[in-house]
Amino acid sequence: MALNPVLGKLVSKRVVLASASPRRQEILTNVGLRFEVVPSWFKETLEKSSFAAPYEYAVETAKQKALEVANRMHVKHLRTPDIVIGADTIVSVDEQILEKPVDKQDAYRMLSRLSGKEHSVFTGVAIIHCSSKGNQLETEITDFYEETKVKFSDLSEELLWEYIHSGEPMDKAGGYGIQALGGMLVEYVHGDFLNVVGFPLNHFCKKLAELYYPPPKHTVQHIKHDSIPSVDTFENLSDGESESSNFTEHKGAKKLNSSSMCPSRPVYNCENSSSVRTDSMVPLGNQNGASESAAKLPSKIVDLMDGFKASKALFVASKLKVFDYLKTKGPLKAVDVANEVGTSVCGTERLLDACVALGLLEKTSQGYSNTDSANTYLTSDGEYSLHGYIIHSNDHLWPLFTNLESAVREGSRQNHRAFGRKAEDLFKDYYHSQEVKQRFMAAMHSIAHLTARDVATAFDLSQFKSTCDLGGCTGALAHELIQIYPNMKVTVFDLPEVIANISYFQPSEQCAAPVTFLSGDFFKDNLPEADLYILSRILHDWPDERIHVLLSKISAVCKPGCGILLAEMVLDDEKKSRSTALLQSLNMLVQTEGKERSGSEYRGLLEQHGFANVKIKLTGNLLDVVLCIKT
Numbered sequence: 001m002a003l004n005p006v007l008g009k010l011v012s013k014r015v016v017l018a019s020a021s022p023r024r025q026e027i028l029t030n031v032g033l034r035f036e037v038v039p040s041w042f043k044e045t046l047e048k049s050s051f052a053a054p055y056e057y058a059v060e061t062a063k064q065k066a067l068e069v070a071n072r073m074h075v076k077h078l079r080t081p082d083i084v085i086g087a088d089t090i091v092s093v094d095e096q097i098l099e100k101p102v103d104k105q106d107a108y109r110m111l112s113r114l115s116g117k118e119h120s121v122f123t124g125v126a127i128i129h130c131s132s133k134g135n136q137l138e139t140e141i142t143d144f145y146e147e148t149k150v151k152f153s154d155l156s157e158e159l160l161w162e163y164i165h166s167g168e169p170m171d172k173a174g175g176y177g178i179q180a181l182g183g184m185l186v187e188y189v190h191g192d193f194l195n196v197v198g199f200p201l202n203h204f205c206k207k208l209a210e211l212y213y214p215p216p217k218h219t220v221q222h223i224k225h226d227s228i229p230s231v232d233t234f235e236n237l238s239d240g241e242s243e244s245s246n247f248t249e250h251k252g253a254k255k256l257n258s259s260s261m262c263p264s265r266p267v268y269n270c271e272n273s274s275s276v277r278t279d280s281m282v283p284l285g286n287q288n289g290a291s292e293s294a295a296k297l298p299s300k301i302v303d304l305m306d307g308f309k310a311s312k313a314l315f316v317a318s319k320l321k322v323f324d325y326l327k328t329k330g331p332l333k334a335v336d337v338a339n340e341v342g343t344s345v346c347g348t349e350r351l352l353d354a355c356v357a358l359g360l361l362e363k364t365s366q367g368y369s370n371t372d373s374a375n376t377y378l379t380s381d382g383e384y385s386l387h388g389y390i391i392h393s394n395d396h397l398w399p400l401f402t403n404l405e406s407a408v409r410e411g412s413r414q415n416h417r418a419f420g421r422k423a424e425d426l427f428k429d430y431y432h433s434q435e436v437k438q439r440f441m442a443a444m445h446s447i448a449h450l451t452a453r454d455v456a457t458a459f460d461l462s463q464f465k466s467t468c469d470l471g472g473c474t475g476a477l478a479h480e481l482i483q484i485y486p487n488m489k490v491t492v493f494d495l496p497e498v499i500a501n502i503s504y505f506q507p508s509e510q511c512a513a514p515v516t517f518l519s520g521d522f523f524k525d526n527l528p529e530a531d532l533y534i535l536s537r538i539l540h541d542w543p544d545e546r547i548h549v550l551l552s553k554i555s556a557v558c559k560p561g562c563g564i565l566l567a568e569m570v571l572d573d574e575k576k577s578r579s580t581a582l583l584q585s586l587n588m589l590v591q592t593e594g595k596e597r598s599g600s601e602y603r604g605l606l607e608q609h610g611f612a613n614v615k616i617k618l619t620g621n622l623l624d625v626v627l628c629i630k631t
């Protein structure tokens with residue numbers, strides 16, 4: 001149970017799941033929770049229009065389901081459970097709430113509404129702690145919800161009815177089961193998959209962690225000054241309670257030495273509380289039994305405040321080649337690492353410990369060693385090394401980001417402030433010295449290599465016999481294309497300064513066919529002929545005016561049926577949910593006149609130059625893919 005000590009906290013309790021959903025039972029059984037199932041009799045008939053947001057409806061229904069069971073068990077059997085868990089899953093599309101279909105026609109109505117669109121699945125959860133005071137039921141309610149976005153493909157009538165006749169839709173919110181046949185309808189899922197299936201297990205464990213491991217009072221006060229959260233996710237928790245705890249220790253739970261992991265014993269004050277209170281139970285902080293509200297740790301915000309410290313720890317460890325040394329010589333003690341890299345022992349020890357806590361290194365009695373992912377991504381020769389991009393982030397992006405405030409105020413790039421030099425041309429800036437050029441190419445290569453497979457396989461490109469990767473740099477994507485399409489003729493077209501430096505980055509194994517490298521400037525020179533033009537991380541460097549120049553050049557040489565493939569981080573149309581891409585757009589602000597764009601923005605740009613049938617594929621990797629065809 002070291003995997004999740006919070007669930008161990010429930011071992012000695014009488015837990016009731018107030019749900020008939022076999023999926024919820026399975027999700028909780030699978031993680032070893034022991035509970036009784038008492039389906040709720042609460043009818044899901046709350047007035048939907050009285051809720052400001054769909055999730056409020058789901059949370060309230062979950063609460064009512066659980067309360068009905070808690071009350072019934074208390075009154076009927078006088079066997080009050082310790083904890084009752086209720087849940088309610090709904091689908092929300094176009095401001096409408098969809099529950100379980102009442103018949104096939106209703107299922108048809110729901111599924112055709114979801115066809116080809118993104119919708120949200122909300123599960124509201126209520127955790128009710130019950131106690132009996134003089135035959136009175138006292139309850140403390142904790143509730144929360146989780147949202148997952150799901151996009152359906154376009155569903156043909158035939159498919160829709162075949163699915164409905166399978167019988168699967170009938171007992172499921174929105175009329176589908178993502179875990180079974182319904183999975184075939186789904187184009188993508190953003191968020192917790194189990195939340196769609198009916199129970200947000202991860203969020204549930206985090207809520208339990210908040211309840212059973214509340215931050216000790218001194219930690220809360222400390223935060224105002226300068227602190228790193230001792231406990232932020234349930235994954236990091238171990239059972240570190242004092243021996244005097246009145247919670248039964250869970251067998252196999254790990255004891256930690258660190259005092260920061262030993263929160264004060266939670267005692268829940270039922271005397272002064274109203275019979276129903278929403279949100280987390282508040283632990284008592286003093287001895288005399290008086291209720292006292294403790295501030296909750298805003299762990300997301302604390303993580304953000306700490307984000308720069310964590311990034312810099314990773315950058316410094318990479319720059320010092322700690323991961324390289326540990327790969328070949330580890331496990332090593334801090335003193336040995338310090339000797340290898342020529343740093344202080346006390347500073348190195350703190351850096352290594354921070355890397356352990358961040359999950360980059362492991363620490364045993366023999367010393368520090370790399371995690372598997374450090375070997376793969378952080379060593380300079382790892383299979384998918386991000387070392388080049390990390391060094392670029394430290395040496396180039398970090399100084400630029402320290403000027404983010406000016407960039408936001410002025411709406412323009414900050415190269416002059418960061419490097420004391422006005423950037424006339426983005427790439428002249430990178431290529432002014434051999435060292436900076438090499439570093440930039442290594443950075444671009446590492447991302448291109450990591451994303452190449454997903455970009456090359458996002459769509460079937462077998463119809464294109466020749467491809468030209470404009471600005472294709474070291475050829476990482478070009479090599480991948482030849483692996484997948486051995487008959488494809490692939491050319492990389494990039495500036496002469498780049499082409500002169502590619503040899504270091506070429507794969508050792510021979511490709512099926514060689515990649516052709518051609519020098520030129522795609523804004524000024526004639527473009528090589530090809531059936532497919534690739535622009536990977538090119539358009540985001542430029543403002544719309546320059547993009548139009550480039551697209552009209554490509555359009556002029558593109559025959560009907562030929563295409564353009566973009567590889568970029570594609571923003572969601574509302575520009576609110578894809579934080580990696582939105583942060584990357586700030587990255588473009590501090591150093592270019594470009595920006596990241598949404599799917600509709602790319603579609604708009606491409607359509608103006610005679611490209612149609614624009615398809616967008618979110619790969620789940622660092623680059624998404626847009627494919628379009630010249631009409």
Ligand SMILES: Cc1cn([C@@H]2O[C@H](COP(=O)(O)OP(=O)(O)OP(=O)(O)O)[C@@H](O)[C@H]2O)c(=O)[nH]c1=O
Pocket residue numbers: 018019020021022023024039040044065087088089090091100121171172173174176177178179182196197198
């Ligand atoms: C979207 C989706 C939903 N479901 C099921 O839909 C029911 C929702 O209805 P509910 O009202 O929340 O629960 P219930 O089944 O009526 O049970 P109860 O808790 O007793 O009300 C739950 O079953 C879920 O698993 C799936 O199995 N897969 C999916 O992809």
